[in-house]
Amino acid sequence: MKQETSIKDTILKGGKLFMPSLSLDCVIFGFHENELKVLLLKMKSADAWALPGGFIYKDEHIEEAATRVLRERTGIQDIFLRQFHVFGHPKRADKKFHLNMLKKDGISVEKDNWLLQRFITVGYYALVDFAVVIPEPDHSSIACEWHDLHTIRELFMDHKAILDKALETLRLQLNHEPIGYNLLPTKFTMPEIQKLYETILDKQLDRRNFQRRILSFGFIKRLKETRKGGAHKAPYLYSFDLKKYKKALQEGLQGAW
Amino acid sequence: MKQETSIKDTILKGGKLFMPSLSLDCVIFGFHENELKVLLLKMKSADAWALPGGFIYKDEHIEEAATRVLRERTGIQDIFLRQFHVFGHPKRADKKFHLNMLKKDGISVEKDNWLLQRFITVGYYALVDFAVVIPEPDHSSIACEWHDLHTIRELFMDHKAILDKALETLRLQLNHEPIGYNLLPTKFTMPEIQKLYETILDKQLDRRNFQRRILSFGFIKRLKETRKGGAHKAPYLYSFDLKKYKKALQEGLQGAW
DNA sequence: TATTATTGTGTCATAACGACGCAATGATAT
DNA sequence: ATATCATTGCGTCGTTATGACACAATAATA
Numbered sequence: 001m002k003q004e005t006s007i008k009d010t011i012l013k014g015g016k017l018f019m020p021s022l023s024l025d026c027v028i029f030g031f032h033e034n035e036l037k038v039l040l041l042k043m044k045s046a047d048a049w050a051l052p053g054g055f056i057y058k059d060e061h062i063e064e065a066a067t068r069v070l071r072e073r074t075g076i077q078d079i080f081l082r083q084f085h086v087f088g089h090p091k092r093a094d095k096k097f098h099l100n101m102l103k104k105d106g107i108s109v110e111k112d113n114w115l116l117q118r119f120i121t122v123g124y125y126a127l128v129d130f131a132v133v134i135p136e137p138d139h140s141s142i143a144c145e146w147h148d149l150h151t152i153r154e155l156f157m158d159h160k161a162i163l164d165k166a167l168e169t170l171r172l173q174l175n176h177e178p179i180g181y182n183l184l185p186t187k188f189t190m191p192e193i194q195k196l197y198e199t200i201l202d203k204q205l206d207r208r209n210f211q212r213r214i215l216s217f218g219f220i221k222r223l224k225e226t227r228k229g230g231a232h233k234a235p236y237l238y239s240f241d242l243k244k245y246k247k248a249l250q251e252g253l254q255g256a257w
Numbered sequence: 258m259k260q261e262t263s264i265k266d267t268i269l270k271g272g273k274l275f276m277p278s279l280s281l282d283c284v285i286f287g288f289h290e291n292e293l294k295v296l297l298l299k300m301k302s303a304d305a306w307a308l309p310g311g312f313i314y315k316d317e318h319i320e321e322a323a324t325r326v327l328r329e330r331t332g333i334q335d336i337f338l339r340q341f342h343v344f345g346h347p348k349r350a351d352k353k354f355h356l357n358m359l360k361k362d363g364i365s366v367e368k369d370n371w372l373l374q375r376f377i378t379v380g381y382y383a384l385v386d387f388a389v390v391i392p393e394p395d396h397s398s399i400a401c402e403w404h405d406l407h408t409i410r411e412l413f414m415d416h417k418a419i420l421d422k423a424l425e426t427l428r429l430q431l432n433h434e435p436i437g438y439n440l441l442p443t444k445f446t447m448p449e450i451q452k453l454y455e456t457i458l459d460k461q462l463d464r465r466n467f468q469r470r471i472l473s474f475g476f477i478k479r480l481k482e483t484r485k486g487g488a489h490k491a492p493y494l495y496s497f498d499l500k501k502y503k504k505a506l507q508e509g510l511q512g513a514w
Numbered sequence: 515t516a517t518t519a520t521t522g523t524g525t526c527a528t529a530a531c532g533a534c535g536c537a538a539t540g541a542t543a544t
Numbered sequence: 545a546t547a548t549c550a551t552t553g554c555g556t557c558g559t560t561a562t563g564a565c566a567c568a569a570t571a572a573t574a
Contacts, residue, residue, distance in 0.1 A: 019278050019375070019377065020277045020278055021276050021277055021278065021279065022278065022279060022377060056345070056377075058347075058375065059347050059375075060347060061345060061346055061347055062343060062345025062346075062377060063345065083342065083343055085340065086319060086340055086343055086379050088313070088318060088319025088320065088379075089318055089319075090315075090316050090317060090318055118276065118315065118316075120276065120279060120313075120319060122343050122345075172433065172512075174514055175432075175512055175513050175514060176429065189552095190552085190553095191551085191552085197514065201514055203514075205514075206532070206533070206534085207551095207552085208533090208534080208553090208554080208555085209531070209532065209533080211553085211554090212530095212531090213530090213531085216530090226539095226540095228540080228541090229541090230540085230541080230551085231540085231541055231542075231549090231550070231551080232539075232540065232541065232542095232549075232550050232551040232552075233538070233539040233540055233541090233550080233551050233552045233553085234539070234540060234541090234551095234552085235551080235552060235553090236552085236553085254513060255429075255432055256432045256511060257431055257432060257454065257458055257460075257462075446521095447521080447522095448520085448521080463563070463564075463565090464520095464521085465522090465523080465524085465564090465565085466562070466563065466564085468522085468523095469561095469562090470561090470562085473561090483521095483570095483571095485571075485572090486571095486572085487520080487571080487572080488518090488519070488520080488571080488572055488573075489518075489519045489520040489521075489570075489571060489572065489573095490519080490520050490521045490522080490569070490570040490571055490572090491520095491521085491570070491571060491572095492520080492521060492522090493521085493522085515574100516573100516574085517572105517573080517574070518571100518572090518573080518574095519570105519571100519572095519573105520569100520570085520571090520572105521568105521569080521570075521571100522567105522568085522569070522570090523566105523567090523568085523569095524565105524566085524567085524568100525564105525565085525566075525567100526563105526564090526565085526566105527562105527563095527564090528561100528562080528563085528564105529560100529561080529562070529563095530559105530560080530561070530562085531558105531559080531560070531561085532557105532558095532559085532560095533556105533557090533558090533559105534555105534556085534557085535554105535555085535556075535557105536553105536554090536555085536556100537552105537553085537554085537555100538551100538552080538553070538554095539550105539551085539552075539553090540549105540550100540551095540552100541548105541549095541550100541551105542547100542548080542549085542550105543546100543547085543548070543549095544545100544546080544547075544548090
């Protein structure tokens with residue numbers, strides 16, 4: 001499905017290729033050096049960072065479009081990807097602003113160009129293995145980089161609000177679903193997965209209680225190896241029990257009622 | 258914002274009024290006689306029941322559009338309404354089927370009429386007080402009625418899948434948020450609110466444990482009256498403590514982590 | 515006035531949870 | 545080689561939440 005179109009082509013002919021007035025934006029989370037990261041694009045024509053997004057081909061399933069955008073940007077397939085909210089404020093895009101951007105690109109468009117219409121966007125979030133991602137900017141961006149979640153202040157359009165909502169959703173998901181398989185390397189230590197939870201929740205957890213709880217779910221298992229080389233006592237390595245992990249994904253974790 | 262347009266006008270001129278290719282559908286839940294009800298429309302041109310849905314005016318916030326649809330159909334304002342999923346399968350509507358429907362209506366349209374395009378729809382669910390609703394069909398439907406949730410087998414297009422997803426979402430919400438203020442009358446008994454929970458969860462709950470738990474949340478309070486007239490011991494009446502209810506709505510109920 | 519189904523209130527054992535203690539370990543410094 | 549030190553492994557303890565169940569109180573009806 002990937003189509004290498006020039007930016008000019010997209011702008012001029014996009015109206016024929018894509019669904020009108022509808023876009024999607026991806027919040028791509030990674031985990032590295034005990035920090036949650038988000039993949040952002042630096043735009044060519046605006047001095048702002050943005051979430052990687054895209055449009056939906058006229059005959060494309062919307063989930064597939066999200067998968068495609070992710071693949072184009074990270075080179076990864078088979079990714080944990082989830083739709084979480086629709087952003088439909090009528091003024092979420094600024095027409096004049098966009099016109100200006102196009103001017104900077106040296107492209108003149110008709111007043112009724114599809115890109116100048118109001119857009120409603122579907123937010124997706126993805127959890128990916130930081131180490132595997134090869135960030136790739138596209139024709140409309142000059143950079144594609146991981147940003148530290150907590151340092152992100154302002155983004156293009158309403159993308160900061162989209163990011164915030166994604167994080168909020170992720171936090172809630174933590175109670176219903178196992179998490180980490182897509183964010184951690186194959187083998188990891190207990191302190192590492194704890195840091196992941198702490199980072200998402202933005203909250204300190206007791207080391208011993210965390211271990212008891214995460215093990216009680218049953219979707220991670222201890223290996224017979226330890227991670228040597230650290231400054232202190234070598235921690236055990238763990239890995240996900242994929243069978244139980246997927247079972248837990250389907251059936252949910254607890255659910256009070 | 259309400260516009261009384263004839264069905265013909267909508268079909269012919271809708272393209273100028275509404276956002277293209279985007280619709281919304283509402284799953285309106287009510288509770289009556291210990292049963293969960295869903296408000297459905299009987300369509301004029303197709304022999305099928307459908308969820309009340311609508312389109313988004315070109316300058317209208319999508320949440321506002323959902324509110325409007327709900328108001329038009331139920332006569333209710335200030336409703337609990339929540340977006341829960343986007344349905345974006347490219348084949349979710351059948352073009353030929355739609356053409357046939359229009360034929361039945363005696364309306365001939367161009368091949369590129371906006372209604373014949375592919376539509377992506379945003380699902381909303383609403384919780385309303387059954388007793389207050391005045392179901393109103395619109396120009397494209399011949400009936401608007403409450404249906405018993407468990408008797409609904411098949412619906413128009415993919416509306417059954419939308420309904421199922423709404424119910425699944427509602428079940429999950431039960432763990433995070435107080436519920437019932439929008440579904441129950443002002444005063445209610447403990448068995449009544451328990452039935453509500455049991456109906457949503459489709460699961461029996463222990464009477465005594467339920468009471469202990471629901472009271473521990475603090476958002477309902479016991480009144481000094483009892484409901485006399487029943488065949489047996491008169492149960493106490495309860496009402497929602499709106500202040501604590503709203504606080505719980507914002508902060509969430511428990512959240513294991 | 516007795517009957518009956520339902521409601522109000524409580525108990526009990528078990529499981530889950532939060533806070534914390536202490537010994538084991540493995541690299542580093544002496 | 546040995547002591548040091550931060551970190552890890554593995555527990556305890558008291559409190560709270562949960563599931564299962566017992567029994568008395570009550571209001572309409574027979």
